[in-house]
Amino acid sequence: MFGNDRNSLRRYYCTVWDKASASQPLEPLEQIIAAVIRAHPEYQPALINAETALEREYAPELGETNPFLHMGMHIAIQEQLGGDRPPGILDVYQQLCRRVGDSHAAEHRMMECLGETLWEAQRNGMEPDERVYLERLRRLAR
Structure with missing residues (x-):
């Protein structure tokens, strides 16, 4: 979707969540992303402020889950299932x-x-x- 540009991807998640939260119309991909975000309320606070989302690092060695990676894997699996x-x-x-x-x-x-x-x-x-x-x-x- 965005190649290796982590910040563009994270910003897109934040934008999609802003649109979904405001009940704005969503494109098909945005609908998938919003559904994944809705299924993960624990990650929603990370999407409220795009600048904070861009700066945040997640340390698996400290038991932290990267919400963007986690949600991205859900989306990848859903895409695999769809095709x-x-x-x-x-x-x-x-x-x-x-x-x-x-x-x-x-x-x-x-x-x-x-x-x-x-x-x-x-x-x-x-x-x-x-x-x-x-x-x-x-x-x-x-």
Whole structure:
């Protein structure tokens, strides 16, 4: 969406949340982002002031979750589901939803697989392996 420009991405989240909070019309992508933000009330305060959002660092080693990364992974998974890419991910997601009983919880579990797959790709300097990613997801759904 914004490449590697962290500040543009964070500013966009803040803008979308401002529009959604004011009940302004949203573009399709903005609707997806607003729905993810609504599902995470704990992150909403981070979106109120764009300048603060741009400056804030999150330290995983201190147990901090980066809300922008977390919400971005939800959006990535929803995009994957919308296009059934990699092929078969929608079926696996539906199985996982039945298994855990909640779509949001299913996405959280899928995020672990996505994160691992992205980390491996970055470490190896390669594209993410969709086959490995889908197999990890299938193991979750069993």
